[in-house]
Amino acid sequence: MATENTDVLDRAREQVLERGIGLDEAGVLEILRLPDERVTEALELAHEVRMRWCGPEVEVEGIVSLKTGGCPEDCHFCSQSGLFSSPVRSVWLDIPSLVEAAKQTAATGASEFCIVAAVRGPDAKLMSQMREGVKAIKEAVDINVAASLGMLSQEQVDELVEMGVHRYNHNLETCRTYFPNVVTTHSWEERWGTLKMVRDSGMEVCCGGIIGMGETLEQRAEFAVQLAELDPHEVPLNFLNPRPGTPFGDQPTMDPKDALRAIAAFRLALPKTILRYAGGREITLGDLGTRDGLLGGVNAVIVGNYLTTLGRPASADLQLLQELKMPVKALSATL
Template sequence: MTDILDVARRQVLDEGRGLSASQVLDCLNLPDDRLKDLLALAHDVRMRWCGPEVEVEGIVSLKTGGCPEDCHFCSQSGTFQSPVRSVWLNIPELVEAAKETAKTGATEFCIVAAVRGPDERLMKQVREGVAAINAAVDINIACSLGMLTQEQVDELAAMGVHRYNHNLETARSHFPNVVTTHSWEERWDTLRMVKDAGMEVCCGGIIGMGETREQRAEFAGQLAELEPDEVPLNFLTPRPGTPFADRPLVEGAEALKTIGAFRLALPRTILRYAGGRELTLGDFGTREGMLGGINAVIVGNYLTTLGRPAEQDLELLTELEMPIKALSKTL
């Protein structure tokens, strides 16, 4: 019987061709005693096809809470009895957050809003915010504003937003168990418009929302088809008041297998640590993931959950001799 890691070594490491969904499933089904081998190969793939640099990003919520959608993992949904309340940042607060992010060495600053899609009030805030940030600090600006129209895509591209985040969240077959107020296809349509407009595409999801291993593999294959520039991997942190409040955390070994397998499916993609790694992996597991295919991190806090102090992540990168990716901004 052919060993999947031998196949991956030839196909991915040597040739740069990502694994298919069925091959990803073979990796996810490896016994725990093969985990180190999987992570070592994923690290070799990352080093060969992406290099040693790590992209550092900070995020800020421009509009928090009160979202009309029913994403079952999200405490910002206005349809659940969540403690999160609707809040808007003003432009000076947005600029200050961008400055603080840049001080960490980060090259990416993402403006996030909890909405189905942006209305004119939000687009005006983003327009003014992007201009103010560009005038104050040298950093790449990304946005995550939900589903877009073609006109909004074109406007964001004209503003100079260089990357747009819109997560598919999970496999197409599992999506109706996670969200009922819009479809997976609606998200996909926004991502295609963003890609066609020339902005970079950031698209990932959340592991641990009741999906099977087969569906995780399906998800990896669907992301590979999209060919995003960045894939943020989140691990579910159950939030009070949401339908997923009582779901168990993903086990550490399972999370690390997912990281390694996704790297082998996406050899040239920025694979970013996002929410949930602190609880799921802890300090040791976070280190293992950095040596198992991860080549980007979000530093500081997330939207409604606490992250690790930025200093801890930056110290880890120094210890691992992984340089922070330099800013390569074009205006």
């Protein structure tokens, strides 16, 4: 077994580090199966890959929910679904509050501000609010505006491009074979279709998901290579933070070592992609694990709180980046 494990890291060093070609599904699975004593070695290699193909900069992003709760979909991890008894209820954010959130995000040094709505896809009201909100933000703050509004039509994709939204987030959440265990009100293929339209429009594609939802290691590897096939600009990596009242509310939190193995594996599958720490890292990894991930392939963070869960204070993440001598990516470099 030790020889096999040595081989996968040797192969990854030659293929991923030297040539920038991500591991295939079998290789990713080998990384996910590494014994605990090899995890540090895998993280060190993943960090080298990140430095070689992405550089030392870390992209910092803030997110805010324009429309929270009351979603008609049944994503089993999400407390914003209107179908579950979880305590999030439908709330709309007004435009001045949206602009204020963008200003606060920019004040942390973030180059990216993402507007999120808990919907299957945007209706005319939401698109109108987006148009007004993006315009107001761009007039008030020097920051890139991204959006996450669910599944889109081609007309809506074109409209977002016209507004000046530069990146669109739509997570696949998990691999194709496990998706029916997570969501039943729409299909993985519907999400994939939106992502292809976004990519073809010229907007940057942000697409990731949640690990630790009960999927097998094989399915985790499947997910990594399906993301690699999509070739997104950015992959947000969430770890399940079980929310009361949801179908996944009783799931155990992910083992920290498994989370770190996944970080290394996803970096080795996606050598040139922005790999972003997203929800659940605090409960799964804590402060020490957050540091390990940043030294193991992660090169972007969401600062502050998430949509329905608390994160670390932005100042704590920024201080950590300073300690690790990782420069925050400047806005001018992203325009």
